[in-house]
Amino acid sequence: MSETQSEAQTEAWTIKRLLDWTTEYFGRCDSDSPRLEAEVLLAEALGCERIQLYTQFNEVPQEPALGNYRAWVKRRAAGEPVAYLVGHREFYSLKFVVSEHVLIPRPETEHVVVEAIECSKHFQAPIRIADVGTGSGCIAVALAKHLPNSRITAFEISPEALNLALQNAKLHGVSNQIEFCESDLFASFPEGQFEIIASNPPYVGTREVETLDANVRKFEPEIALFSGPKGTELIERLLAESVERLVVGGYLVFETSPIVMESCLALVAHQSRLEHQKTVRDLAGHQRVVVCKKTG
Ligand SMILES: C[S@@+](CC[C@H](N)C(=O)[O-])C[C@H]1O[C@@H](n2cnc3c(N)ncnc32)[C@H](O)[C@@H]1O
Known part of the structure; x- marks a missing residue:
């Protein structure tokens, strides 16, 4: 692998890197649970369960999922609740659609x-x-x-x-x-x-x-x-x-x-x-x- 190739790889926006970056960003935006919110948004954007993020840490999300995720991160940072962004919230271990x-x-x-x-x-x-x-x-x-x-x-x-x-x-x-x-x-x-x-x-x-x-x-x-x-x-x-x-x-x-x-x-x-x-x-x-x- 050439030097430029390996650099490009370390810089890729993998699931892990996206989560780490967003957690730190939400933390600065006064979120009470920055990691959880980052995971919920990314899982929803990728159409998978949160737990699956952990088995795909080195995958690099593609468009349009990546673009949707970025837009949500921006809106969340501006104060919009995660439940309204993804359209659901868990209550009493049941999933509820919200608007x-x-x-x-x-x-x-x-x-x-x-x-x-x-x-x-x-x-x-x-x-x-x-x-x-x-x-x-x-x-x-x-x-x-x-x-x-x-x-x-x-x-x-x-x-x-x-x-x-x-x-x-x-x-x-x-x-x-x-x-x-x-x-x-x-x-x-x-x-x-x-x-x-x-x-x-x-x-x-x-x-x-x-x-x-x-x-x-x-x-x-x-x-x-x-x-x-x-x-x-x-x-x-x-x-x-x-x-x-x-x-x-x-x-x-x-x-x-x-x-x-x-x-x-x-x-x-x-x-x-x-x-x-x-x-x-x-x-x-x-x-x-x-x-x-x-x-x-
Ligand atoms: C605090 S929210 C609770 C919603 C839901 N039960 C929950 O626990 O998440 C109060 C709800 O009462 C409704 N509400 C407000 N005034 C009402 C009234 N006079 N009669 C019936 N429902 C009312 C609101 O529209 C809202 O959906």
């Missing part, structure tokens, strides 16, 4: 699913479950997969989000278990009660907008984030409507933020027919999910 119309499913919301499954043990099948503000459908679909004898109604105010939730239910073969309802909370569903109501409602106050991550604010849908100046406005309505929609002995499981947790617990205490059962911390140690029971 700019829905909140990207978060790991902390998996606690809502865990707690709802725990509550389901108090009832005989078929269990009726509501998912209020279904977004991508991540809670409804994960529950349908894990509770095959449940009947789920997924409520959502945004028609675009509802479409995506339906798409995800089909992807996971559970669309026969879930009814999709375009609705402001329960308003379009005049009758019917549930053993369990699960919800990850919008809970950011417009007055704390400055505390929100700039990229979340820029890219994720406002309707999924904000519920009014205080942040508890929708939760207050959800609590009042849930009292009417739960069977006696039924459970409401909802997610909120540590910032408004105290106010949320005060709102629960204000509902005489709801009893606070527990508050669950997320993996970062923040109080995140509230479980309450309808007592009368």
Whole structure:
């Protein structure tokens, strides 16, 4: 091999070199998980699984995959979330299609699913479950997969989000278990009660907008984030409507933020027919999910 040839080879943009370079670049752009994000983007551009990157470290990606990857790296560095770039995100070990119309499913919301499954043990099948503000459908679909004898109604105010939730239910073969309802909370569903109501409602106050991550604010849908100046406005309505929609002995499981947790617990205490059962911390140690029971 001539000297120029061997130089060209060491300089080639192999998978390993692309990953190392991008990891370092994303690290400088304040990414929380630069290596993971680089791997997800490159695997998607090459149409392979992440693990396969490691078995092809010395391969040199070609066009158009390389061009697509470079464009994504640029957009990610400018703040766009990886899930929107590649069009999917994993939640509860299931793959969910996402778009700019829905909140990207978060790991902390998996606690809502865990707690709802725990509550389901108090009832005989078929269990009726509501998912209020279904977004991508991540809670409804994960529950349908894990509770095959449940009947789920997924409520959502945004028609675009509802479409995506339906798409995800089909992807996971559970669309026969879930009814999709375009609705402001329960308003379009005049009758019917549930053993369990699960919800990850919008809970950011417009007055704390400055505390929100700039990229979340820029890219994720406002309707999924904000519920009014205080942040508890929708939760207050959800609590009042849930009292009417739960069977006696039924459970409401909802997610909120540590910032408004105290106010949320005060709102629960204000509902005489709801009893606070527990508050669950997320993996970062923040109080995140509230479980309450309808007592009368
Ligand atoms: C925080 S996101 C949660 C999405 C999804 N459940 C998740 O956990 O990723 C809140 C969702 O509630 C929907 N939403 C907002 N206001 C609503 C309302 N009044 N009635 C029903 N859904 C609402 C939003 O469109 C959004 O999809």
